[in-house]
Amino acid sequence: MSSQGAPLTEEEREAAALIQKAVAKMAETQQDELVKAKKFSKSHFKIQLWIKSDRSLQKPLAFTLSLWESGKRLHGGGDESMWICRKRPDAPRPPKPFGVAHRPGTFAKEATPDGCDSVIPGDHAVKGFILCPFCGVRWDTEHIADALFYRLPVTKASEVVAEWYRKLNNDADIYVKFRPEDVRVKMMARLYGVRHARQHKGLVIYPNANLVRDCINGATVESRIKALLLA
Numbered sequence: 001m002s003s004q005g006a007p008l009t010e011e012e013r014e015a016a017a018l019i020q021k022a023v024a025k026m027a028e029t030q031q032d033e034l035v036k037a038k039k040f041s042k043s044h045f046k047i048q049l050w051i052k053s054d055r056s057l058q059k060p061l062a063f064t065l066s067l068w069e070s071g072k073r074l075h076g077g078g079d080e081s082m083w084i085c086r087k088r089p090d091a092p093r094p095p096k097p098f099g100v101a102h103r104p105g106t107f108a109k110e111a112t113p114d115g116c117d118s119v120i121p122g123d124h125a126v127k128g129f130i131l132c133p134f135c136g137v138r139w140d141t142e143h144i145a146d147a148l149f150y151r152l153p154v155t156k157a158s159e160v161v162a163e164w165y166r167k168l169n170n171d172a173d174i175y176v177k178f179r180p181e182d183v184r185v186k187m188m189a190r191l192y193g194v195r196h197a198r199q200h201k202g203l204v205i206y207p208n209a210n211l212v213r214d215c216i217n218g219a220t221v222e223s224r225i226k227a228l229l230l231a
């Protein structure tokens with residue numbers, strides 16, 4: 001492990017071998033999950049989190065969240081990004097043009113210039129505009145979010161992700177990507193090379209089927225997501 005050239009003691013060598021074995025085992029499981037999730041997942045949605053900070057109980061967690069429809073593109077080949085009915089912080093208020101389709105009261109949610117926080121399928125966007133099927137607001141796609149940035153204590157972060165999970169009908173795989181300094185990326189680099197690790201950003205997938213199984217066994221969605229964020 002040392003680059004100084006000092007020979008390792010027998011004990012150190014054994015410890016290093018044990019650690020490497022454990023890391024390899026973890027990454028192998030992770031890779032299995034990844035392949036399984038991609039091949040067999042019947043989940044309709046995907047939540048992607050990209051962690052941009054340290055991961056600890058003490059410090060707030062910075063991350064972006066985006067939502068995807070699984071296998072929507074190219075006859076099941078790719079995922080399609082979804083929109084969130086929420087005005088971007090940098091968009092004018094009220095966003096112009098601000099229009100509501102049909103009569104007020106005919107949609108499930110009330111239309112407001114800040115959006116109704118619903119998840120809008122990608123195919124509701126046409127020529128730079130988008131119609132929220134829940135509140136009826138017509139958005140310019142430039143004024144509406146397709147990813148959200150959060151900086152929250154990890155418990156609160158888990159609650160926020162769980163809330164989006166429920167908005168996706170409890171039917172989403174959770175994908176987590178990490179920054180280059182993260183142990184997850186380093187672990188992947190050691191096993192699959194630096195390029196692979198950089199490209200996949202240490203990706204960990206928590207398939208919906210596993211989350212459901214864990215909840216049947218007594219866990220809460222929040223507790224499982226929190227464990228995922230800290231693992």
Ligand SMILES: [Zn+2]
Pocket residue numbers: 085109115116117118132133134135136137
């Ligand atoms: Zn809406």
